[in-house]
Amino acid sequence: MLRLFNKSISDYFSKEENAQIVQAIKNAEQKTSGEVRIYIEKKCKMVNPVHRAKEIFFHLAMDKTNDRNAVLIYLAMKDRQLAIYGDEGIHQKVGQEFWQNEVKAILAAFNSSNYTEGLVKIIHDIGDALLFHFPYDAQTDKNELPDEIIFGK
Numbered sequence: 001m002l003r004l005f006n007k008s009i010s011d012y013f014s015k016e017e018n019a020q021i022v023q024a025i026k027n028a029e030q031k032t033s034g035e036v037r038i039y040i041e042k043k044c045k046m047v048n049p050v051h052r053a054k055e056i057f058f059h060l061a062m063d064k065t066n067d068r069n070a071v072l073i074y075l076a077m078k079d080r081q082l083a084i085y086g087d088e089g090i091h092q093k094v095g096q097e098f099w100q101n102e103v104k105a106i107l108a109a110f111n112s113s114n115y116t117e118g119l120v121k122i123i124h125d126i127g128d129a130l131l132f133h134f135p136y137d138a139q140t141d142k143n144e145l146p147d148e149i150i151f152g153k
Helices: 015-029 049-059 088-111 115-133
Strands: 035-041 070-076 081-086
Touching: 015 035, 015 115, 035 115, 049 070, 049 081, 070 115, 081 088, 088 115
Parallel strands: 035 070
Antiparallel strands: 070 081
């Protein structure tokens, strides 16, 4: 269960929920060369959460993956904002409609207070898209980015 009023942002999810989300990232990335990261902060520092997600994406050097196929899921909890930002490699393959549909799906889960399930589902969906366009190659692929959730301020 999401605890919106805790003092520490890292307490938004229980240890079990955090582990479940990180495991979903690991599972998704085992099938693809793509990378998925989650960044959570209390408030969005920009009017448009997509602009904030893009800023974080480049700050985390997520654009440095070999195939330009990293995806950032951004959440601003107190502002109730989210965005998904995919690098140019995956964005060119799936298009804007894919991202919009994923945002709608996660919002539906969040509106039903299914926060962990919503994140796990969207990670799975993104992982499937990455698998289709960027399948795993055991000889060349490596985990290029950490899997842990990043908690901002």
